[in-house]
Amino acid sequence: MTYVYFPGCSLTSTGRGYHESLQEVCRALEVPIQELEDWNCCGATSYMAVDESKAFALSARNLALAERLGNGSTQMMVPCAACYLGLNKAQHYLQEFPAIRGKVDKALAAAGLAYSGRVQIRHPLDIFIKDIGRDKIAARVAKPLAGLKVACYYGCQLVRPYAEFDDQHNPTTMETIMTVLGAEVIDWPLKTRCCGGSLTGTIEDVGLRLSYIILTEAQKRGADLVATACPLCQFNLECYQGKMNGRFGLNGKVPVAYFTQLMGLAFGLSNKSLGLNRLFVPLPERRAVAAGGGAHVRG
Amino acid sequence: MSAVNASPNGTPKVGVYVCHCGINIAGVIDVTKVVEFAKTLPNVTVAQEYKFMCSDPGQELIQKDLKDGKIDRVVVASCSPLMHEPTFRRAMAACGGNPFLFQMANIREHVSWVNKEKGSATEKAKALVAAAVRRVVFHKPLQKTQVPVNSDVLIVGGGISGIHAALTMADAGRKVYLVEREPTIGGHMAKFDKTFPTLDCSACILTPKMSQVRAHPNITLWTYSEVAEIEGYVGNFKARVRRKPKYVDEGLCVGCLECIEACIFKKGKFKDEFNVGLSLRKPIYVPFPQATPLVAVIDPETCAFFRTGKCKQTCAEVCERKAIDFNQKEEIKEINVGAIILATGFKTFDASRIARYGYGKYPTVYTSLEVERLVNAAGPTGGEVLLPNGQKPKAVGIVHCVGSRDEKTNRYCSRVCCMYSLKLAHLIHERTGAEVYNFYIDMRTPGKGYEEFYDRLMKENVHFIRGRVAEVSDWAMTPEEEGKLVIRAEDTLVGAVRRIPVDMVVLSVGLEPQPDADEVRRRFNISCSTEGWFLERHPKLAPVSTFTDGIFLAGACQGPKDIPDCVAQAGAAAAEALAMIDRGHVELEPNTAFVTEEFCSGCKTCVPLCPYSAISFDTSKNKAVVNGALCKGCGTCVAACPSGALQQNLFTDEEIFNEIEGVVKYV
Amino acid sequence: MEKWQGWDKIQYEAGLDPHFGTKIASIPGGDKLLACIQCGTCSGVCPLSPYMDYTPRQIVAMIRAGFKAEVLSSYTTWLCASCYSCTVECPKEIKITDVMYAVKRMAIQEGVYPKRFPTPVLASEFFHSVEKTGRSTESWLLVRMYLKTNPFKMLKQAMLGFNLWRRGRMGVGVESIKRKDELHRLFTAMENETRAERRAGQEVRP
Structure with a gap:
């Protein structure tokens, strides 16, 4: 079965490394994916603040286009947490509230589209664990991430309020995958706490503070790096570290990588194909990792 | 067709009384129009309205007309029969009328409370009155039957509620069976150190009551036991109680605790249930020093003898009274009781x-x-x-x-x-x-x-x-x-x-609610609220009764409660049970099923259907027989009988068809 | 510390909007708002509440009591990052995140949000760019927001932009979908539906 791949706007720019590594990992695991043709913005967080019904219409167009591709049961792979939430929210509201559904149906019809509600919106974490399975992932591991201590960070919108593939308070899917890759995972309480979202760009002080809290806690618990599953989380946690350093005294630098990049590394794929060259804070030396001598955080 | 044996001169005389219920009914229904309409119905000799029919003057209106011979049957159009049917039946009986020549039309819950439009509400009220009048003409002057009551009581649950109810009943001279699931009575209260708001010591006030239970000549205490099955009906229940083996003879053990000392486990190794897992106990243990009865228990799940068959049995060796008995088996006790008080508590x-x-x-x-x-x-x-x-x-x-x-x-x-x-x-x-x-x-x-x-x-x-x-x-x-x-x-x-x-x-x-509350509810045939608490008959006026006569509730099994409330409710449940027992008999409603023998073909369809085992089969006559004392009037057999031999008092075909016709014809 | 000015803190009924609460509660599933027991779970789980002028719980209380002017001009909703913690934890199952969205929409419609505050500006810019092209282009979005709020800050962000560009994480072109006409028809139909609802008096939602 081919998954309909919905990258979303961020994966074409700041989150390009996610885009690249996800496709590479899917290829390695023989998961067939096909990018949704002419997809549009999911509506995201900001759109909902201006016009709710248009936000639902935006999501509905994507869902309608995806439904057209599958024969009654389209599986849509959505890596961005904000898109995952936005599409899921539209799906839930269309199901729960007939008034919204009626309105959206009419608007879709005016654009020559229709949506009957049969697309399943799924995150790659969900697909990798439930559909592909840990055995198949384990079988693909060529260079285990031995000695690497990973803080798995899910952020907020991936698990709240709609994710059903994992526990809302203590998700463990990413930990399972990291363990299969040979890495060590740390137990920490902030894995679903908000990174600040778009506030880093608008009200910088506050946004940075939230990201800083997450990074220092990961450091305190001995993590060598933070693994993320959301482009905005990755951007916030990684790209503002210089500022956090100056403002709050963040201690050194903490690599922040997409979980797909780490999967690719363990599969033995090249740094470039995984978009690792796009990181601001480079990952710990692979030699050190492979030698099992423990990774160090570069200052 | 005429069924007018209560009307000496051959024609039934129906009195119709329409209640205002303050503005509850009169605020929506045009009561006067309903009365005028009632006057036009066949057999109606009196029709009038009153502000509160359930009040004394309201009831007296009916009684006066009955005494004056103006009427011999009554229709009251007011609230739900659940609320006041007993009131009006009593009023009729008090002046020599037969209380079953009565029918209520519920124009409050079924009309005024659920309809806002006055015109259609009044029309619906008229239709219901017409139906009641047509029906009541066919009512028969039934008689209640009386059955004697067994004066023994079963109390389920030995927490503070069960203990208090048991002592109250026993002090009143009744024989009480107190059944507790755990090895000791005392419940949650035994676990507390102090009680609010007085901060008096929980054990100091509870343990004397626990030993009273143990010593009371009227109380049979069965701990480590559960009620497995209940049969029968109010005044005459039969219960089967399963007594789990403690592997220690209660009659011989004096609670010296030597056996526990002697156990091959030198230290506690298993989670102590009484200390909610904060300490460890041995396979042989007593829950706490004041446990009642103070008898050791062996937990076969953890005892080396039961698990491996290999143990020196040091506990048995050390017991001078030879109380330890590894061959003890589960026992089933069968008892007959008149009332049951459920005090199964919470989790x-x-x-x-x-x-x-x-x-x-x-x-x-x-x-x-x-x-x-x-x-x-x-x-x-x-x-x-x-x-x-x-x-x-x-x-x-x-x-x-x-x-x-x-x-x-x-x-x-x-x-x-x-x-x-x-x-x-x-x-x-x-x-x-x-x-x-x-x-x-x-x-x-x-x-x-x-x-x-x-x-x-x-x-x-x-x-x-x-x-x-x-x-x-x-x-x-x-x-x-x-x-x-x-x-x-x-x-x-x-x-x-x-x-x-x-x-x-x-x-x-x-x-x-206890995790098995729903199972217990089914066993005792009572109801639960949506949260799973046992449901009282009425939240204000019958808080310790259930919808099953003879079964009462005490304590937190009915809803969250503190100790003073539990004790008060246990006392109330005991008083209600005593009132029922001391009457010496219970009156059974006559709305039971009966067999018209000439129509019964002996097909036995009804026999297994009866949920109360009230139907037996007379092989000599080849006919079904209904035990009126066991029949609860659910109507299952009546609906199932292929030949129409089974009918039910107050729900005969002619009564029901005429009621329907009353509505339909009017509409 | 501000000089004492003899602030009159009393709230007169005439200054309140008695329909504000029911209007916000008219969002889908919003009636639960009326059952709030003011327990403060929302504020407690909110990672942003320390930076807000009113805590989320206070906003709910003010909405119910009709403090429309204060709620719409408050910074609280614009600090909400939509992390849904409150929605998930509320013991009364109030969709607080959606309540925040409703307040944001009303504030934008009525033009009463805090002026030159970046969050509402970002939301509006995002909205307009997606309406035009079907996608958002992060670089241009930020540029427009800084121009409208604090152009000086853009200079401070130039280094970050350069670093992103160097790593191929930010382009200079504008992202767009192909069938913009399809999207346009969709939006126009949606606007017509909303107008029709308003005319019929059905749409009371903010």
């Missing part, structure tokens, strides 16, 4: 269901029941509040409403948590000198001396923060928070979020 909310509070994750997060054991002098720490590291906490947070007032867990307020949290706050503060923080949504202290106790705690410098706790976690933001648990909550009275570092967290867990 506490499983705190691990709320992940944010860290129960099961952080070892210094406790439930309130665990802390009850910690502060208990007979508990695992001898009454000292000690953390797993052996130290006293310096700061303690008490989190209210855990598993209460929450759509995701339980919607209701558990009623006792505010008060027991205050008590624990006092005890912890007293024993450790720690700063104690209570996090509450609303303080609920209605009760004698309760608000005063709250006042006292505030003066004791215990902190009160109005805000539901958001999370308990171990990430520190300041040096003071390092190594502590941090409670995060909004102080809603200040309007600021606070982070408070503590060494110990107490989760004030709510009360929930």
Whole structure:
């Protein structure tokens, strides 16, 4: 079965490394994916603040286009947490509230589209664990991430309020995958706490503070790096570290990588194909990792 | 067709009385129009309206017309028969009328409370009155039957409620069977150290009652036992009680505890249920020093002899009275009783269901029941509040409403948590000198001396923060928070979020129905509320009765309750049961099924269908026979009978068809 | 510290909007708002509440009591990052995040949000760019927001932009879908539906 791949706007720019590594990992695991043709913005967080019904219409167009591709049961792979939430929210509201559904149906019809509600919106974490399975992932591991201590960070919108593939308070899917890759995972309480979202760009002080809290806690618990599953989380946690350093005294630098990049590394794929060259804070030396001598955080 | 044996001159005379119920009915229905309409109906000789028919003057209207011979049958158009049918039937009987020549038209619940439009409401009321008038003409002057009542009582559950009910009944001279599932009676109260708001010692007031139960000549106490089956009906129940083997002869054991000392396990190794897992016990144990009966129990799940067959049986060797009996078997006792009181209690909310509070994750997060054991002098720490590291906490947070007032867990307020949290706050503060923080949504202290106790705690410098706790976690933001648990909550009275570092967290867990409440409910054929609590017959006027006659409720099995309320309710249940028993007989409603023998073909369809085993089969006559005492009038057999031989009093075909016709013809 | 000015803190009924609460509660599933017990769980779990002028709990209380002017001009909703913690934890199952969205929409419609505050500007810019092209282009979005709020800050962000560009994480072109006409028809139909609802008096939602 081919998954309909919905990258979303961020994966074409700041989150390009996610885009690249996800496709590479899917290829390695023989998961067939096909990018949704002419997809549009999911509506995201900001759109909902201006016009709710248009936000639902935006999501509905994507869902309608995806439904057209599958024969009654389209599986849509959505890596961005904000898109995952936005599409899921539209799906839930269309199901729960007939008034919204009626309105959206009419608007879709005016654009020559229709949506009957049969697309399943799924995150790659969900697909990798439930559909592909840990055995198949384990079988693909060529260079285990031995000695690497990973803080798995899910952020907020991936698990709240709609994710059903994992526990809302203590998700463990990413930990399972990291363990299969040979890495060590740390137990920490902030894995679903908000990174600040778009506030880093608008009200910088506050946004940075939230990201800083997450990074220092990961450091305190001995993590060598933070693994993320959301482009905005990755951007916030990684790209503002210089500022956090100056403002709050963040201690050194903490690599922040997409979980797909780490999967690719363990599969033995090249740094470039995984978009690792796009990181601001480079990952710990692979030699050190492979030698099992423990990774160090570069200052 | 005529069924007018109560009308001496051959024609039925129906009186119709339409009630205003204040404005409950008259506010929506044009009562006068209904009366005028009733006057036009066949057989109606009197029709009038009154403000409150259920009042004495209202009833007297009916009685006067009956005595004057103006009427011999009555239709009252008012509220639900559940509410006042007994009232009007009594009024008729009091002046010599037959109470079953009566029919109610429910124009309140079925009309005025659910219809807003006056015109159509009045029309619907007329239709219901027409139906009642047509029906009542066919009513027969039935008689209630009386059956004698067995004066023995079964009480299920040996917590404070069951104990109090048992002693009350036994003191009144009734023979009581008290059945308890655990090895000892005492229930939750036996686990507490102090009771609110007086802080009197729980054991000091409970254990004398426990030994009274043990010693009372009228009480048969069966612990480690469960009611397996119930048959029969009010006044004449038959119960089968399963007595699990303790592997220790209760008649021989004197509770010297030598066997426990002698067990091949030199130390406790298994979770002690009585101490809610805070200490370890041996396979042979007594739950606590004042256990009643004070008899050792062997747990076959953990006993080496039962698990491997290889054990030196040092316990049996050391017992001089030879009380230990590895061959003891489960016993079934069969008893006959007239009344049953259910006092099966509650369970506490499983705190691990709320992940944010860290129960099961952080070892210094406790439930309130665990802390009850910690502060208990007979508990695992001898009454000292000690953390797993052996130290006293310096700061303690008490989190209210855990598993209460929450759509995701339980919607209701558990009623006792505010008060027991205050008590624990006092005890912890007293024993450790720690700063104690209570996090509450609303303080609920209605009760004698309760608000005063709250006042006292505030003066004791215990902190009160109005805000539901958001999370308990171990990430520190300041040096003071390092190594502590941090409670995060909004102080809603200040309007600021606070982070408070503590060494110990107490989760004030709510009360929930017992996990097997639904099973028990089915066994005793009673109802449960949506939350799973046993349902009382009426929330205000019959709070200890159930919809099954002869079965009463006491204590927290009916809903969250504190000790004073449990005891009050147990006393009430005992009084209701006594009233029923002392009458010596019960009257059975005549709305039972009966067989018209000439139509019965002997097909036996009805026999297995009856949920109350009230139908037997007479093989000599080849006919079905209904036992009127067992029949509850559910109508299942009547509907199933292929030949129409089974009919039911007050629901005969002609009564039902005429009622329907009354509605249909009018409409 | 501000000089004492003799602030009159009393709130007169005439200054309140008695329909504000029911209007906000008319969002899908919004009626639960009326059952709030003011427990403060929302504020407690909110990672942003320490930076807000009113805590989320206070906002709910003010909405119910009709403090429309204060709520719409408050910074609270614009600090909400939509992390849904409150929605998930509320013991009364109030969709607080959606309540915040409703307040944001009303504030934008009525033009009463805090002036030159970046969050509402970002939301509006995002909205307009997606309406035009069907996608958002992060670089241009930020540029327009800084121009409208604090152009000086853009200079401070130039280094970050350069670093992103160097790593191929930010382009200079504008992202767009192909069938913009399809999207346009969809939006126009949606606007017509909303107008029709308003005319019929059905749409009371903010």
